[in-house]
Amino acid sequence: MPRSWATENKPHRFCPGCGHPLALKALGEAVDDLDIQGRVIFGCDIGCSLLAWDFFNLDSVQTHHGRTIPVMVGMKRARPGLICVAYMGDGGGYAIGAQHLVSAALRHEQITVLLANNSIYAMTGGQMAPTTLPGQKTETTPFGRDPEKTGRPTRGPEMARLLGGEGVYAARGTVANVRQLKNYVKKALRHQMEGRGFSFVEALSTCPTNWRTGAAETWEWVEKKMPAEFPLGEFGGDAPDGRASRPESVLREGGGEG
Amino acid sequence: MAITQQSPRPERVFWTGNEAVAWAAVAAGAEIMCGYPITPQNEIMHTWVRLAHQYGLDFLQTEDELSAGFATLGGVLAGKVAFTATAGPGTVLMQEPLSMAEMMRLPVVVVVCQRGGPSTGTVIYSQQEVMLACFGGNGEGLRVVYAPATHQELYDYTIKAFRVAWKYRFPTIVLSDGYQAKMREALTVYRVEDQVRGEAYVGRPGVPGVARPPAHLRNTYNLEEELYDLLANYTTAFQEIQPRVGEWQEEDWQGAELLVVAHGVVTRAARAAVRELRGEGYPVGYFRPVTLRPFPAEVLRRWASLGGTMLVVESAAGQLRRLVAEALAGYGFRLEGLLRPGVGITPEEIVAVARGLLAAN
Numbered sequence: 001m002p003r004s005w006a007t008e009n010k011p012h013r014f015c016p017g018c019g020h021p022l023a024l025k026a027l028g029e030a031v032d033d034l035d036i037q038g039r040v041i042f043g044c045d046i047g048c049s050l051l052a053w054d055f056f057n058l059d060s061v062q063t064h065h066g067r068t069i070p071v072m073v074g075m076k077r078a079r080p081g082l083i084c085v086a087y088m089g090d091g092g093g094y095a096i097g098a099q100h101l102v103s104a105a106l107r108h109e110q111i112t113v114l115l116a117n118n119s120i121y122a123m124t125g126g127q128m129a130p131t132t133l134p135g136q137k138t139e140t141t142p143f144g145r146d147p148e149k150t151g152r153p154t155r156g157p158e159m160a161r162l163l164g165g166e167g168v169y170a171a172r173g174t175v176a177n178v179r180q181l182k183n184y185v186k187k188a189l190r191h192q193m194e195g196r197g198f199s200f201v202e203a204l205s206t207c208p209t210n211w212r213t214g215a216a217e218t219w220e221w222v223e224k225k226m227p228a229e230f231p232l233g234e235f236g237g238d239a240p241d242g243r244a245s246r247p248e249s250v251l252r253e254g255g256g257e258g
Numbered sequence: 259m260a261i262t263q264q265s266p267r268p269e270r271v272f273w274t275g276n277e278a279v280a281w282a283a284v285a286a287g288a289e290i291m292c293g294y295p296i297t298p299q300n301e302i303m304h305t306w307v308r309l310a311h312q313y314g315l316d317f318l319q320t321e322d323e324l325s326a327g328f329a330t331l332g333g334v335l336a337g338k339v340a341f342t343a344t345a346g347p348g349t350v351l352m353q354e355p356l357s358m359a360e361m362m363r364l365p366v367v368v369v370v371c372q373r374g375g376p377s378t379g380t381v382i383y384s385q386q387e388v389m390l391a392c393f394g395g396n397g398e399g400l401r402v403v404y405a406p407a408t409h410q411e412l413y414d415y416t417i418k419a420f421r422v423a424w425k426y427r428f429p430t431i432v433l434s435d436g437y438q439a440k441m442r443e444a445l446t447v448y449r450v451e452d453q454v455r456g457e458a459y460v461g462r463p464g465v466p467g468v469a470r471p472p473a474h475l476r477n478t479y480n481l482e483e484e485l486y487d488l489l490a491n492y493t494t495a496f497q498e499i500q501p502r503v504g505e506w507q508e509e510d511w512q513g514a515e516l517l518v519v520a521h522g523v524v525t526r527a528a529r530a531a532v533r534e535l536r537g538e539g540y541p542v543g544y545f546r547p548v549t550l551r552p553f554p555a556e557v558l559r560r561w562a563s564l565g566g567t568m569l570v571v572e573s574a575a576g577q578l579r580r581l582v583a584e585a586l587a588g589y590g591f592r593l594e595g596l597l598r599p600g601v602g603i604t605p606e607e608i609v610a611v612a613r614g615l616l617a618a619n
Binding site: 004006037038039041046050053054056057058059060061062063064065067069070071072073074075076077078079081082099100102103 | 289290292316318320321322324325326327328329330331332333334335336337338340354355358458459460461462464465466467468469472473474475476477478
């Protein structure tokens with residue numbers, strides 16, 4: 001268990017097979033490695049992410065609808081010495097609070113956003129999210145998501161990088177590779193600590209409860225199906241559409257670091 | 259232009275209400291403003307950003323009022339004296355951060371410059387944001403709401419709003435309006451020796467979980483009873499501050515057969531009308547709640563227990579009247595309204611309506 005976890009609150013409150021604890025493990029280990037437990041403020045949002053409100057031995061604030069981003073923005077501006085992390089789901093970050101993600105990236109706000117993408121609204125019972133895959137069945141797309149009617153899945157890190165340019169560190173990891181995810185989170189935190197701008201890491205995550213999948217199928221989904229739609233890697237460089245410039249080489253580099 | 263923080267002597271100035279608010283915030287000790295442009299609030303931001311530059315304070319123009327409110331709360335959580343200002347549709351969006359402030363007892367100050375509604379309405383003026391200011395949001399209206407009537411009061415009560423917010427830890431609203439925001443008027447500005455000091459909710463010294471317990475601050479509760487117990491404490495605390503925080507003004511309420519009740523800028527006309535009628539020998543009195551939350555009901559109840567006619571005058575279709583009716587439920591008196599949503603009200607109009615009511619008595 002990461003040192004920065006609050007052990008007295010474990011076992012955690014997430015469903016069996018949920019990806020959140022793995023994403024929070026990556027964050028906890030990143031905080032431990034950087035030895036910043038006394039400086040990090042953890043903000044979490046509505047939906048399943050709120051279950052993390054007492055997850056860490058970190059000062060923590062819970063709010064909703066992606067407003068965790070402006071709360072952290074205000075906090076960081078008030079106390080630049082704090083390291084502010086906003087944790088949320090794809091609904092908060094890409095739908096109801098998307099304006100905050102967009103504007104934080106544009107303004108190069110010196111905060112870090114860690115967003116769990118499980119392609120669904122989980123806490124509310126399995127509705128279509130901005131990240132729902134084409135054809136994916138949810139409670140509000142019972143016949144499968146039709147991109148003709150509801151658009152394509154949102155690609156957040158690509159968008160953030162495209163909006164903010166050089167001042168933005170953006171990456172997409174997965175709970176299927178916690179070591180790589182931790183590496184991205186560490187880079188994001190360093191980006192903030194060095195005052196280089198906005199940092200954003202999306203973690204592909206699992207929701208067997210709402211996906212209605214067994215263990216093998218859940219892992220197949222997050223390891224194979226999701227990365228086909230959401231490329232893993234760091235985003236930036238000169239790719240005009242904001243797509244990963246060289247995701248494969250980045251993948252190797254990420255996997256090789258402790 | 260006077261610099262309040264450096265000016266030990268009271269000084270007479272001729273400002274807009276929005277300028278008075280921004281200067282008062284500096285004088286009170288505010289450190290951060292976050293805001294989003296909306297008329298008629300804008301000059302609070304315009305003035306603040308220049309003062310902030312001068313005094314090393316902070317300003318952030320956000321992407322919307324949600325962000326302005328929540329970023330202000332972030333500043334408060336970090337221990338800074340912070341405020342925002344808005345109007346109309348922005349006041350609607352501001353309910354979400356205000357609800358969080360109620361739930362976490364965060365001392366945020368919000369200045370509301372009322373404009374015409376519903377919806378986009380007008381950019382000019384109204385008193386239609388009373389219910390929003392007092393009871394907007396998904397909660398119980400655990401806010402302090404000041405309704406100043408002059409530029410001097412805008413200055414005084416903006417300073418007081420910061421003090422009261424940080425003392426009692428309830429979100430506090432200064433309810434201005436487009437008329438007060440935009441017109442110029444003489445007032446006396448002064449330095450505040452005992453400025454408001456913030457206190458950090460997060461990021462205190464020591465490693466959390468090692469040197470001290472972590473601050474785990476939430477808005478979410480799992481059980482009905484958990485939430486009920488919390489709100490029972492909050493509502494008790496709010497009731498307890500009522501005698502200390504509640505404020506009102508009155509003239510000649512005792513023996514008044516007709517009591518004219520107004521708030522905010524309309525009290526100017528109401529008071530002028532009452533004086534004119536009293537000059538003519540009519541038994542008319544005047545009452546004004548300075549705080550709309552908590553509502554100062556005591557004087558009104560004493561008057562209402564004697565019976566008579568009350569004329570509520572407001573630039574809304576009965577929002578103040580609703581507060582009065584609730585405060586005086588069960589008392590036998592006649593409740594009338596001069597209700598002009600979204601437009602100004604002159605003393606002459608009030609005098610005419612009052613004469614009609616007095617004649618009918």
